[in-house]
Amino acid sequence: MNTMKAHSTEMFGKKIGSSCVWRASGVVSAQMCESSPDSCEGCPIYTRLGKAASHRQTQFFGRDYFDSCSVNACAVPGQSCPFAGPCMANWSRTNTPALRMLTMIGIGALSIGENASLIQQTTRRTGLHADLVSRVFQLRNLVMLGPESGLSPSDLALFTAEEQFAMVAAASFLDCLDSLDVAAFAEAMMERVLQHGNGSPSLSVKHDPPDLRETLLALQGLAVLDVLPAFDIEILGEIHAGMAALPYPSMALAQMALALQRAIQPATFKSPALEQRTVERAATLVTFADWLMGSVYDGQPVTFPELASAVIVTRTLGAVPDDGAIPAGRLLKAELLRMVGNERLDMSGAHSLLAGIVASGVKLDPDERTAFSRAVVLSFQAHFTKLGDMRADPVSLIAYLGADNLVRDRSQFAAIASMEAPEVEADPALLGCELPVDRFYTRGHTWMHPSRDGALRVGLDDLAGHLIGQVDAIEMPEPGSQLRRGKPALRLIRGGESVDVCAPMDGEVVLVNQAIIDAPGILPDQPYDGGWLLSIRPKVSGGSLSGLLFGENAREWQTTEARRLQEMFQGDMATAADGATLARDALATIPGVRWSKVLRAFLTP
Amino acid sequence: MSSVIELVALDITDQELLSSLCAEVPTTYPFQCRIGAAEKLPVSALDMHRGQYQATRILEHLASSDRDAVRLLGITTADLFTPILRYIFGEAMLPGKAAIVSTHRLGNLSRGTQPPCDRPLFISRVIKEGIHELGHTFGLTHCADPSCVMTASREMARIDAKSTQLCRYCRILLDDFLTA
Ligand SMILES: [Zn+2]
Numbered sequence: 001m002n003t004m005k006a007h008s009t010e011m012f013g014k015k016i017g018s019s020c021v022w023r024a025s026g027v028v029s030a031q032m033c034e035s036s037p038d039s040c041e042g043c044p045i046y047t048r049l050g051k052a053a054s055h056r057q058t059q060f061f062g063r064d065y066f067d068s069c070s071v072n073a074c075a076v077p078g079q080s081c082p083f084a085g086p087c088m089a090n091w092s093r094t095n096t097p098a099l100r101m102l103t104m105i106g107i108g109a110l111s112i113g114e115n116a117s118l119i120q121q122t123t124r125r126t127g128l129h130a131d132l133v134s135r136v137f138q139l140r141n142l143v144m145l146g147p148e149s150g151l152s153p154s155d156l157a158l159f160t161a162e163e164q165f166a167m168v169a170a171a172s173f174l175d176c177l178d179s180l181d182v183a184a185f186a187e188a189m190m191e192r193v194l195q196h197g198n199g200s201p202s203l204s205v206k207h208d209p210p211d212l213r214e215t216l217l218a219l220q221g222l223a224v225l226d227v228l229p230a231f232d233i234e235i236l237g238e239i240h241a242g243m244a245a246l247p248y249p250s251m252a253l254a255q256m257a258l259a260l261q262r263a264i265q266p267a268t269f270k271s272p273a274l275e276q277r278t279v280e281r282a283a284t285l286v287t288f289a290d291w292l293m294g295s296v297y298d299g300q301p302v303t304f305p306e307l308a309s310a311v312i313v314t315r316t317l318g319a320v321p322d323d324g325a326i327p328a329g330r331l332l333k334a335e336l337l338r339m340v341g342n343e344r345l346d347m348s349g350a351h352s353l354l355a356g357i358v359a360s361g362v363k364l365d366p367d368e369r370t371a372f373s374r375a376v377v378l379s380f381q382a383h384f385t386k387l388g389d390m391r392a393d394p395v396s397l398i399a400y401l402g403a404d405n406l407v408r409d410r411s412q413f414a415a416i417a418s419m420e421a422p423e424v425e426a427d428p429a430l431l432g433c434e435l436p437v438d439r440f441y442t443r444g445h446t447w448m449h450p451s452r453d454g455a456l457r458v459g460l461d462d463l464a465g466h467l468i469g470q471v472d473a474i475e476m477p478e479p480g481s482q483l484r485r486g487k488p489a490l491r492l493i494r495g496g497e498s499v500d501v502c503a504p505m506d507g508e509v510v511l512v513n514q515a516i517i518d519a520p521g522i523l524p525d526q527p528y529d530g531g532w533l534l535s536i537r538p539k540v541s542g543g544s545l546s547g548l549l550f551g552e553n554a555r556e557w558q559t560t561e562a563r564r565l566q567e568m569f570q571g572d573m574a575t576a577a578d579g580a581t582l583a584r585d586a587l588a589t590i591p592g593v594r595w596s597k598v599l600r601a602f603l604t605p
Numbered sequence: 606m607s608s609v610i611e612l613v614a615l616d617i618t619d620q621e622l623l624s625s626l627c628a629e630v631p632t633t634y635p636f637q638c639r640i641g642a643a644e645k646l647p648v649s650a651l652d653m654h655r656g657q658y659q660a661t662r663i664l665e666h667l668a669s670s671d672r673d674a675v676r677l678l679g680i681t682t683a684d685l686f687t688p689i690l691r692y693i694f695g696e697a698m699l700p701g702k703a704a705i706v707s708t709h710r711l712g713n714l715s716r717g718t719q720p721p722c723d724r725p726l727f728i729s730r731v732i733k734e735g736i737h738e739l740g741h742t743f744g745l746t747h748c749a750d751p752s753c754v755m756t757a758s759r760e761m762a763r764i765d766a767k768s769t770q771l772c773r774y775c776r777i778l779l780d781d782f783l784t785a
Pocket residue numbers: 576577578737741747756757758
């Protein structure tokens with residue numbers, strides 16, 4: 001009866017707390033355990049979930065995790081899961097999808113380029129890698145589908161301004177802003193501005209700092225989206241004037257406001273609307289940085305991030321001479337390198353230091369850049385290895401992206417928006433069929449892959465390809481014809497039998513793949529590339545994305561399909577066959593099987 | 606019922622292989638193991654067209670025999686298949702009395718389609734697959750732990766990478782099955 005304890009010891013491949021995951025998570029108190037020190041029998045959670053749960057823990061970070069999560073604290077009344085971060089089971093239902101998305105973007109962005117192997121090693125070790133990769137693609141696809149992403153303005157209102165800004169900033173880093181539903185984001189952000197301004201767009205001194213920060217972030221988000229000019233010039237004027245009268249409680253807010261002013265009036269941006277006292281304070285801080293650091297200034301301790309913001313403010317406004325911020329920049333650099341030496345960066349802090357250094361005109365030499373990059377990765381690793389914690393706050397995620405961006409090539413971020421699917425291994429659970437993670441699937445065994453022009457390429461999955469084999473002919477719809485989701489889109493013909501492939505989504509046919517009409521053998525041979533069927537321009541409507549399968553959901557569904565197929569030909573006896581790889585043209589291997597009848601059972605969504 | 610697991614040699618004469626497997630079985634399952642009388646593969650299981658034997662038919666044949674054993678594990682050099690699948694290493698009733706393992710693709714020196722491997726490696730593969738199929742007969746399904754003998758075996762690398770042992774989780778599930 002010691003199974004719960006025994007199992008828990010190895011939850012993450014190492015001992016956690018006093019070996020029981022329930023203990024480690026605080027769900028079970030030490031007292032509770034001590035009441036029955038030699039067994040778990042007295043444990044209410046053990047009793048409740050029983051042995052079945054303990055077995056499933058093996059797969060906690062494995063592929064079957066969603067189904068088989070045995071922590072299931074969510075099922076224990078009044079308990080929340082200590083590992084809610086890595087659990088993506090409720091991904092679409094949580095109120096903070098922004099955090100998840102950002103985490104994925106952050107990991108994805110850092111997973112390319114020179115740091116790829118380090119990151120991949122870490123994520124593989126925690127078993128998260130496959131899921132992360134698939135989530136990055138999911139995000140990419142959602143973002144690229146724009147309004148189809150299912151994020152409505154009212155959903156966006158659930159996010160904090162910080163999250164909204166983080167989403168927009170992340171999309172900007174990834175160079176896929178153009179495919180965001182910009183109007184929805186703009187609307188949500190402006191809503192935020194008006195809300196904090198009590199119905200008036202002007203900023204008022206009544207704002208307390210958190211509100212001010214929210215408002216400025218919302219405005220900054222609007223600036224990143226480049227939609228500020230679309231708003232009434234008078235409203236912008238009011239905001240601008242409001243800013244001038246604000247007492248900035250911190251240099252960071254002053255810096256934010258400054259960025260905003262430049263965004264509002266890019267052509268005429270010359271003199272600051274920032275309160276003069278703030279500018280003077282910043283200049284003093286920069287000039288006497290050496291002396292002020294580590295002391296108390298205006299009743300507040302001076303911090304490095306504060307100094308970095310001051311450098312940015314004064315340099316943007318020309319409030320100190322060109323070389324006037326060099327000493328402050330050197331101080332920032334020394335501090336940054338000290339942090340790098342520790343190999344554990346506080347990313348928000350490191351990012352602002354770095355921004356300050358760049359603004360001061362002090363250069364990092366190539367070795368220092370490399371060291372910094374490495375420290376970013378190491379701290380990133382540490383951050384995400386700790387219980388695979390995905391609950392990082394958006395600011396630090398943006399900081400990761402931003403810091404990396406400052407020292408490295410921005411094109412890396414753009415690359416993720418157009419990255420290719422990683423090589424997939426043939427999957428035993430799928431009878432050796434492949435299921436790339438970079439696309440959507442339907443229950444009719446079609447896949448859809450968005451392209452940047454908004455069209456969707458449609459094809460059949462590998463499992464269907466194995467069953468279809470070599471067809472004699474394909475009857476394609478005419479380009480321009482309208483498809484209805486779930487209704488026949490095209491017809492496959494073989495040996496006098498025929499079967500329809502149904503449309504995965506409403507839309508108009510843009511293009512059909514002439515190559516497979518000429519050589520139908522391509523269809524089963526290259527189901528995911530050369531064997532694509534047609535390209536459609538999807539019709540946008542509410543719920544178009546519902547019921548589509550992606551990533552882990554797709555794999556789960558396909559596993560049951562593989563099982564269904566096997567059972568179909570298995571007879572009455574329940575058996576397990578090992579070494580199972582689906583035969584090419586599998587149905588042709590069984591005499592007397594009606595090709596069209598079996599296929600209809602799989603291609604009908 | 607007898608509490609012995611019986612190995613059934615189906616068109617296989619490799620005594621060393623059979624006794625190696627026989628010696629290994631009791632280290633995992635709490636039963637004696639013996640090598641039973643050899644017999645021919647049932648002709649009804651042969652698919653002339655494919656030149657392979659249909660494993661499920663062999664299982665039916667074994668299960669309906671009157672051999673006195675708690676489990677029957679058939680071993681054969683023949684190539685096995687089940688409909689729609691290209692070939693299989695083995696198949697077992699889940700759970701049930703009978704299981705079968707084929708040495709055909711496990712790297713036998715004298716016969717088979719896999720590149721030949723050295724003898725100890727070949728024997729260890731057959732042991733792993735035998736223990737694995739018996740696991741299914743005791744209700745165990747595939748395990749996510751790559752070192753566990755119950756991990757799904759599809760390609761040789763995965764078979765070679767796993768141990769001959771059940772992981773601790775599968776061992777507990779086996780206990781549950783046997784005491785239920
Ligand atoms: Zn198996």
